[in-house]
Amino acid sequence: MQYLKIVYLIFLENIFNNGIFDSQVKAFLLALKRRYGARLNLLLIANMPIVNITRRAIVFNFIQHKMNRNYLTKEFTAGGVGFTLLPIYFPFLQRWGFYLNIALLPIIFVVSFPLLFLAVKRFKPDIMHCRSYPATLIAIVLKYLLPFDTKVVFDMRGLYPEEGIVHKRWKERSLSYKIWKKIEHVLLRLSDKIIVVSDSFKDHIETLVGNYATMIK
Numbered sequence: 101m102q103y104l105k106i107v108y109l110i111f112l113e114n115i116f117n118n119g120i121f122d123s124q125v126k127a128f129l130l131a132l133k134r135r136y137g138a139r140l141n142l143l144l145i146a147n148m149p150i151v152n153i154t155r156r157a158i159v160f161n162f163i164q165h166k167m168n169r170n171y172l173t174k175e176f177t178a179g180g181v182g183f184t185l186l187p188i189y190f191p192f193l194q195r196w197g198f199y200l201n202i203a204l205l206p207i208i209f210v211v212s213f214p215l216l217f218l219a220v221k222r223f224k225p226d227i228m229h230c231r232s233y234p235a236t237l238i239a240i241v242l243k244y245l246l247p248f249d250t251k252v253v254f255d256m257r258g259l260y261p262e263e264g265i266v267h268k269r270w271k272e273r274s275l276s277y278k279i280w281k282k283i284e285h286v287l288l289r290l291s292d293k294i295i296v297v298s299d300s301f302k303d304h305i306e307t308l309v310g311n312y313a314t315m316i317k
Contacts (some may be wrong), residue, residue: 103139107225110146111212111235112188112198116168125231126172130179143182143223147212149192162187182223186215199260199269200234201276213238221246229253233260233280236287243290254291256305260284284308 108129115121125144133142152159162169162185169185176183190211200208220228220242228243228250230236236254243252261280270276288294288309296302 103141105141105223105225106227106229107220107223108144108229109235109239110231111238112147115146116165129181133180143184145184145186145219147186147188150187150189151191152194153191154194184219186219188212197267199264199267201270202279217242224248225250227251227253229255231255232257233287236291237283240287240290251292253293253295254287255295
């Protein structure tokens with residue numbers, strides 16, 4: 101039986117005791133596997149910092165969340181979904197959150213890329229479904245380095261550059277915002293498919309991608 105191999109890629113998002121992850125990712129992937137069964141080989145790859153530095157404590161994620169990690173692995177395994185949690189060997193300040201300014205972007209990219217490359221190369225996916233801008237940026241680079249053909253699905257979730265302003269990670273006139281807008285343009289053009297959350301969002305993205313609007317779902 102011919103089957104489809106899909107990697108679902110998450111980058112820098114908390115996956116433990118997180119209602120958004122449980123409802124939007126875990127439940128979705130398990131339901132997808134139940135629906136398609138042996139026709140679908142599904143692997144979730146999540147990148148997390150090995151250390152989070154908060155105002156109150158230093159949290160070693162792979163120790164602090166050991167029980168949660170084991171439970172999640174068993175839950176995915178029982179549901180037929182592969183699960184790989186990859187450490188980012190870089191101390192991460194809690195205030196940085198999910199939004200990477202330009203000073204951090206190349207550092208995080210370099211320290212996380214080798215393990216991601218090996219994991220994806222080993223799995224040989226037909227499709228990489230990428231949750232958010234940073235994950236898609238990595239996937240686009242992987243696509244052009246891997247020795248096999250794979251498609252990139254850009255699951256936008258929202259407008260990352262503008263969200264960074266709301267979360268006070270940068271300002272509209274900052275270099276980080278301007279570069280992320282340029283990266284946004286590259287991701288929209290080089291992704292094979294783009295997923296948006298509403299019709300009004302789709303209309304806005306169509307103004308950015310022009311002739312690539314047929315890729316939006």
